[in-house]
Amino acid sequence: MADVLLQGNEAVAQGAWEAGCAVGVGYPGTPSTETLEAFAKLPDVYAEWAPNEKVALEVAAGVSLGGKRSLVTMKHVGLNVAADPLFSLANTGVTGGLVLLVADDPGIFSSQNEQDSRNYAAAARIPMLEPSDSAEARTMAMTAFDISDRFDIPVMIRSSVRISHTRTPVACGSRVEVGRKPYVKDAGKWVMMPANAQRRRVDADTREDALVAFAEKTDLNRIEMRDPSMGIICSGADYQHVREALPRASVLKLGVSWPLPPEKVRAFSGMVDALYVVEEAYPYFDLRVRAMGVDVSLPPTRPLPRNGELTPGIIAASFGIEAPAHRTSTQSIPARPPALCAGCPHRLVFAELRRVHALVTGDIGCYTLGAVPPLSALDSTVDMGASISMAHGVELAGGGDGHPVVAVIGDSTFAHSGITSLLGTVYNQGEGTVIILDNRTTAMTGQQGNPVNGITLQHRPSRELDLVRLVRALGVEDVSTIDPQNLKAVREGLKAAVADPRLSVIICRSPCRLLDRHREPALAVDQEVCTACGVCVSIGCPALGKSSDTGKAHINALQCIGCHQCAQECAFGAIIEPSTATEEGVSR
Amino acid sequence: MSGLDATSPALGSTHSTTTVLLCGVGGQGTILAGDLLAITARKSGLSVKVSEVHGMAQRGGAVTTIVRFGTEVASPITDHGCVDCLVAFEAIEALRNLPYLASDGVLFVNDATIEPLSVLVGTTEMPTGIHAELAANGARMLDASAIAARLGNPKSVNVVLVGALSVALPFPTSDWEDAIANRVPPKTVEANLAAFKAGRMTVQETTASLG
Numbered sequence: 059m060a061d062v063l064l065q066g067n068e069a070v071a072q073g074a075w076e077a078g079c080a081v082g083v084g085y086p087g088t089p090s091t092e093t094l095e096a097f098a099k100l101p102d103v104y105a106e107w108a109p110n111e112k113v114a115l116e117v118a119a120g121v122s123l124g125g126k127r128s129l130v131t132m133k134h135v136g137l138n139v140a141a142d143p144l145f146s147l148a149n150t151g152v153t154g155g156l157v158l159l160v161a162d163d164p165g166i167f168s169s170q171n172e173q174d175s176r177n178y179a180a181a182a183r184i185p186m187l188e189p190s191d192s193a194e195a196r197t198m199a200m201t202a203f204d205i206s207d208r209f210d211i212p213v214m215i216r217s218s219v220r221i222s223h224t225r226t227p228v229a230c231g232s233r234v235e236v237g238r239k240p241y242v243k244d245a246g247k248w249v250m251m252p253a254n255a256q257r258r259r260v261d262a263d264t265r266e267d268a269l270v271a272f273a274e275k276t277d278l279n280r281i282e283m284r285d286p287s288m289g290i291i292c293s294g295a296d297y298q299h300v301r302e303a304l305p306r307a308s309v310l311k312l313g314v315s316w317p318l319p320p321e322k323v324r325a326f327s328g329m330v331d332a333l334y335v336v337e338e339a340y341p342y343f344d345l346r347v348r349a350m351g352v353d354v355s356l357p358p359t360r361p362l363p364r365n366g367e368l369t370p371g372i373i374a375a376s377f378g379i380e381a382p383a384h385r386t387s388t389q390s391i392p393a394r395p396p397a398l399c400a401g402c403p404h405r406l407v408f409a410e411l412r413r414v415h416a417l418v419t420g421d422i423g424c425y426t427l428g429a430v431p432p433l434s435a436l437d438s439t440v441d442m443g444a445s446i447s448m449a450h451g452v453e454l455a456g457g458g459d460g461h462p463v464v465a466v467i468g469d470s471t472f473a474h475s476g477i478t479s480l481l482g483t484v485y486n487q488g489e490g491t492v493i494i495l496d497n498r499t500t501a502m503t504g505q506q507g508n509p510v511n512g513i514t515l516q517h518r519p520s521r522e523l524d525l526v527r528l529v530r531a532l533g534v535e536d537v538s539t540i541d542p543q544n545l546k547a548v549r550e551g552l553k554a555a556v557a558d559p560r561l562s563v564i565i566c567r568s569p570c571r572l573l574d575r576h577r578e579p580a581l582a583v584d585q586e587v588c589t590a591c592g593v594c595v596s597i598g599c600p601a602l603g604k605s606s607d608t609g610k611a612h613i614n615a616l617q618c619i620g621c622h623q624c625a626q627e628c629a630f631g632a633i634i635e636p637s638t639a640t641e642e643g644v645s646r
Numbered sequence: 647m648s649g650l651d652a653t654s655p656a657l658g659s660t661h662s663t664t665t666v667l668l669c670g671v672g673g674q675g676t677i678l679a680g681d682l683l684a685i686t687a688r689k690s691g692l693s694v695k696v697s698e699v700h701g702m703a704q705r706g707g708a709v710t711t712i713v714r715f716g717t718e719v720a721s722p723i724t725d726h727g728c729v730d731c732l733v734a735f736e737a738i739e740a741l742r743n744l745p746y747l748a749s750d751g752v753l754f755v756n757d758a759t760i761e762p763l764s765v766l767v768g769t770t771e772m773p774t775g776i777h778a779e780l781a782a783n784g785a786r787m788l789d790a791s792a793i794a795a796r797l798g799n800p801k802s803v804n805v806v807l808v809g810a811l812s813v814a815l816p817f818p819t820s821d822w823e824d825a826i827a828n829r830v831p832p833k834t835v836e837a838n839l840a841a842f843k844a845g846r847m848t849v850q851e852t853t854a855s856l857g
Contacts, residue, residue, distance in 0.1 A: 063684055063694065191695075224722040225684065225696040275760050295722070302721035371725025383749050385783060387741040389773035394738070395761040396672065396707035399843060432767045502705075595767050600706050603766035614798070627829030 073199025409501025578620025592642030670735025809845025
């Protein structure tokens with residue numbers, strides 16, 4: 059019996075630790091975040107958050123050059139940022155073993171797209187392992203370091219939401235101390251100038267052949283023969299769904315998703331009457347198995363969906379197994395999307411941006427929720443840092459057609475890739491307004507430290523970034539810092555910035571309410587004074603509602619943290635501290 | 647006599663894996679409740695998988711935690727008509743997740759509603775027939791929020807509901823209590839044990855009065 063229930067993320071950290079990994083580095087991103095957080099808590103390791111995934115992978119490359127083992131963690135879209143070093147590290151190979159955990163988000167629970175990281179493995183020609191539960195996540199992390207050392211190549215582990223965020227039993231072991239490899243100058247390996255890169259490129263082909271031979275032999279790629287009438291190729295979480303939906307089917311479980319083992323695939327194909335591929339969101343195996351000249355059958359009842367997460371029921375339905383009877387509610391059920399928290403320092407900024415009908419280019423973080431009604435204040439959210447560069451682009455296209463153009467970006471996202479975007483705007487004499495929402499944390503992923511707040515992963519001493527000095531140093535002349543909990547300050551600051559023909563940067567600094575848990579007494583609405591105008595309700599606070607009979611506002615005292623955002627919006631002084639007289643206590 | 651015991655359909659003679667779905671609103675503590683169930687099931691030597699979605703959903707959105715246990719568990723997730731025990735921390739979420747309940751499944755609902763933002767701002771309305779529909783689907787309602795508040799610990803709604811759920815599952819009470827004692831912060835052990843007991847007794851009493 060296994061020892062503990064671990065998330066896939068925690069299990070990867072445990073496996074890396076057991077393999078003697080010395081350094082962990084990454085950037086937070088759902089569903090990958092807990093991997094590095096778990097690693098950082100293990101003994102005798104060093105771990106740090108990098109400002110972005112490219113930096114993280116480069117730091118790990120340096121650890122490798124320095125002869126030690128490193129673990130790099132990121133979400134799927136982070137791998138886009140790290141793609142530059144990734145492709146070249148496939149050419150240099152490693153000195154100390156290097157393992158990269160990338161967590162995909164099929165179904166798009168918490169991301170901006172549904173890309174499949176297996177394509178990166180094939181494109182960069184970097185081996186990729188895919189665990190199907192936490193126990194495998196642990197052992198594959200250890201195996202990944204062995205492969206990295208043995209084949210002189212970084213190795214990726216691909217997880218997904220259902221692996222990263224599922225707790226399953228894991229038997230943990232102890233750490234193997236791996237010594238530091240001695241320094242040997244090897245420019246031919248590490249200096250990727252053309253002459254060296256060309257030689258390494260030829261080596262890469264030899265290495266690929268060796269990796270294919272490994273993939274053919276390893277039991278990470280496992281044929282499980284049951285009923286020979288149906289054979290299914292699958293990996294990762296999909297393997298578990300297949301076992302659930304079609305327990306009698308024979309399976310080729312691919313633990314290595316690059317490179318594939320053509321002989322094993324052909325052998326399996328020959329052992330079954332019909333061969334199927336079950337995978338979610340992208341036909342990665344399907345295309346490659348067909349390219350081997352192996353026939354892939356379509357599921358008999360209907361094709362698997364082209365997008366989204368698979369479930370056992372979806373797979374069963376494709377293979378003609380009827381879903382069990384189920385009930386449905388006859389009620390009209392209101393949707394419950396996530397919302398900015400009560401007291402969130404972003405709320406008044408979005409309320410004001412909506413009031414001035416700004417064209418707002420947004421970014422990635424909690425403040426993406428500024429797009430949700432009733433605030434509905436965002437025009438775009440594309441990728442980390444895009445708010446500032448896209449605002450510049452909007453200006454180049456002729457501006458906002460009468461709407462002020464404003465970019466909105468969080469502190470961690472600004473450090474991640476907003477700085478270069480802002481530099482580009484300054485350099486090219488761009489205009490408009492940039493608001494940096496500095497809530498002192500990387501909030502959406504669970505309050506991680508970052509270079510702006512100066513809090514480090516293992517609580518080592520660091521320093522806060524002086525955003526004002528940085529922005530000035532980049533060449534922005536109009537820089538202001540305001541308290542976004544103060545409506546008047548936000549309104550006036552935004553008005554002045556928009557009116558200024560130069561590029562303006564407003565830093566809105568106030569801590570995330572999940573970081574600063576301080577609560578003031580809940581406010582209340584004086585029903586005599588409330589005119590049911592609806593202004594306070596329109597800022598979208600989850601603690602504030604409108605009566606369906608009278609239209610008047612009411613406050614949920616359990617949720618209200620007494621932030622006074624709504625009270626500042628009320629022109630009639632109807633929102634009061636319960637203990638104060640009606641006419642008092644509403645100013646701030 | 648209780649209709650919810652070790653012979654309850656929740657354990658299903660037709661499938662070897664039991665599926666419990668805990669649903670609610672981000673911040674209500676479904677994750678801790680799932681952990682308590684997982685720890686308890688493992689005490690009985692069963693394999694367990696606990697699946698949850700993190701990230702954006704946690705900001706007051708609809709959340710679910712799925713706990714599956716048995717001698718062997720394959721998929722960590724589930725489908726419509728496959729859940730043996732559905733525990734709703736909030737009544738609208740009970741309706742939203744109703745399709746997941748198996749035809750012979752057991753439904754526990756915290757008799758409380760949290761208005762979604764769209765209702766608060768007046769663009770949509772609360773469903774009008776929540777109670778009638780839950781009753782028609784055999785829901786076992788308990789006012790876990792009031793019970794938790796009465797015990798002086800409003801945050802223990804989740805553990806009150808774990809107490810209710812415990813009635814439908816075959817694990818010894820002492821295993822549940824051990825799980826609570828080992829999992830919750832030391833200072834809150836007594837309060838959470840009281841919450842568990844209160845939830846368990848409430849369901850046992852209503853079941854007895856029904857039966």
